[in-house]
Amino acid sequence: MIPVSGFEERTVAVLGLGRSGLSAARALREGGASVLVWDDNAGARETAEAEGFECRELARAGGFEGVDWLVVSPGIPHLYPAPNPVIAAAWVAGVPVDNDIGLFFRSLASAGSDWDMYDSPPRVVAVTGSNGKSTTSALIHHILHSTGRDSQLAGNIGRGVLDIDPPGDGGIVVLELSSYQTDLARALTPDVAVFTNLSPDHLDRHGGMGGYFAAKRRLFAEGGPDRCVIGVDEDEGLYLANQLSEAATDDRVIRVSSGTKLGGPGWLVYARKGFLTEWRKGRQVASIDLRSIKGLPGAHNHQNACAAYAACRALGVAPRQIEAAFLSFEGLPHRSQIVAEADGVTFVNDSKATNVDAAVKALQAFKNIRWICGGLMKEGGLSGLAPGLPNVTKAYVIGREAATFALGLPGVEAEICTDMATAVAKARAEAQPGDVVLLAPAAASFDQYDSFEKRGEDFAEKVRAGL
Structure with a gap:
């Protein structure tokens, strides 16, 4: 642990108690700060309280009384599309807002x-x-x-x-x-x-x-x-x-x-x-x-x-x-990761390709692609996929917006599969030796999965189950 310096005997509030939030709270306490915490999730608050942290509802009137600094977890919006109410309250109270990265750089040398x-x-x-x-x-x-x-x-x-x-x-x-x-x-x-x-x-x-x-x-x-x-x-x-x-x-x-x-x-x-x-x-x-x-x-x-x-x-x-x-570098999970090879067909998990630019780069990396794509579409549409589409033999579209996604793939044979199990089964059945079954969704995962990691794990599981 790197103890956070510069806050000895000062009160610091931490908003958001996921991995980075709890880590920041512990490091602040280790550095001598008095730490208050808050998360809208009751379970997260219970975890923090079990470690001895005091929870305070910071958005209520007087929530920032005696607070010198606010540390915010990265997933919490601070300006757009709208400020989180706690951050807005900190601004009004004149309390500086920071995150764990800022704390790290200001504390590294003293650590x-x-x-x-x-x-x-x-x-x-x-x-x-x-x-x-x-x-x-x-x-x-x-x-x-x-x-x-x-x-x-x-x-x-x-x-x-x-x-x-x-x-x-x-x-x-x-x-x-x-x-x-x-x-x-x-x-x-x-x-x-x-x-x-x-x-x-x-x-x-x-x-x-x-x-x-x-x-x-x-x-x-x-x-x-x-x-x-x-x-x-x-x-x-x-x-x-x-x-x-x-x-x-x-x-x-x-x-x-x-x-x-x-x-x-x-x-x-x-x-x-x-x-x-x-x-x-x-x-x-x-x-x-x-x-x-x-x-x-x-x-x-x-x-x-x-x-x-x-x-x-x-x-x-x-x-x-x-x-x-x-x-000797083996690559990272969910990023052009080869999860299986069978009967001349390669199965590649690039679930991290959550936007069009990442997906088109994955499409350009392979030939003869049986492409599993779709999910929660992002702003900007799908026109940017065009440079990679010549490498696609067929698309197998998943997600709640599968029909709309398929309409954005002109000139590509596309089958609406909706779920991963159907898409993998159809792609595997139709693949020929030399083909690549590629998961590169060009969309976020949150319509069907908690994260791109869960989506990639589901793809890998379905592939291996069918071998």
């Missing part, structure tokens, strides 16, 4: 009281973006661990950020950060910051695309990281890289791309035709063949590989060490 004695001070790598955050973060952690470095993975993946151990001499903390986390944190000071890409997502939460990008941009603008790894395949990435660099030769910014051969005198990492290439100061430094790496299939994973490679190079890891670690 390592022996840093002056370290040969190498600990460092933090923070990864954000629309798609690929989890794979990129996990891949960075895997590379560091494989090369003998002390690494911990936390944030939106792995452990809660305040649950990790204070890093030791030369230790590295790898954080995956969502826009919900970067938007509200009052301290953001990573040593290396990574921006993977940007596509429409969570627009209701951020008041549109501009607000969504602004939330991501805070990671780079607030703390001034020593090195920035920026995906430049979208205009927002090009803009961000330009804003952060002082000249074309400024190697504090590493530009990365998948599919585009980058040029110029700066520090560049790109993947093209299955090969990752690093250029620096106008000359090629290294090249890695990504085509045979089973844990990183497709152009979208090649983009993740470029971002992870660049971050690790910024930390001083040698290219051949990174290449060896790539070969």
Whole structure:
């Protein structure tokens, strides 16, 4: 645990008692704060009370009396589509609002009281973006661990950020950060910051695309990281890289791309035709063949590989060490995960493809696809799927909006299956050797499942049950 510093003998309220909320409450108490908590869920309050925390209904009159700070869990809206009543009450009371990520950055250095004695001070790598955050973060952690470095993975993946151990001499903390986390944190000071890409997502939460990008941009603008790894395949990435660099030769910014051969005198990492290439100061430094790496299939994973490679190079890891670690990376569950192979048919679980951009990248990674798709559709429609549809042999549509979803797939043979069991059974029965049965929903899961993980687990279970 990293005890939260700066709140000794002060009163801090915590709103939301899920994983990050309870973790923050414990770390605050460990650091000497007096902690009040609240969650609308009675069961969550009972759990907190069993640990000795006092519950207070913060939205009621006088709820913020004596409170110095409010810490909010990331899933709770603080501005759009409407402020949570507790957060609105904190504003009126003049109580600063923060989250566990802000607490982490303001407390990390004080948690390592022996840093002056370290040969190498600990460092933090923070990864954000629309798609690929989890794979990129996990891949960075895997590379560091494989090369003998002390690494911990936390944030939106792995452990809660305040649950990790204070890093030791030369230790590295790898954080995956969502826009919900970067938007509200009052301290953001990573040593290396990574921006993977940007596509429409969570627009209701951020008041549109501009607000969504602004939330991501805070990671780079607030703390001034020593090195920035920026995906430049979208205009927002090009803009961000330009804003952060002082000249074309400024190697504090590493530009990365998948599919585009980058040029110029700066520090560049790109993947093209299955090969990752690093250029620096106008000359090629290294090249890695990504085509045979089973844990990183497709152009979208090649983009993740470029971002992870660049971050690790910024930390001083040698290219051949990174290449060896790539070969042993097995990928993450629900992200282009091969769950079975039978009779020449490959079954792939990409349930994390909850938006159109992620789904089209999955579709472009394979050929002869029996595509299981559908769910709770997001803003923006399905027109962005067009580049991946030529690889689809047939679509098997699930979800409560299955009929509407199928209408958004022009030129694709689509069968309305509604539920996962029917879709898997039909796709398996019709698949031929060389086909890929791919779950890449292009939609959220909440019409039928509690999470994309549950949806992916159901797909894998149905596939394995039929073998």
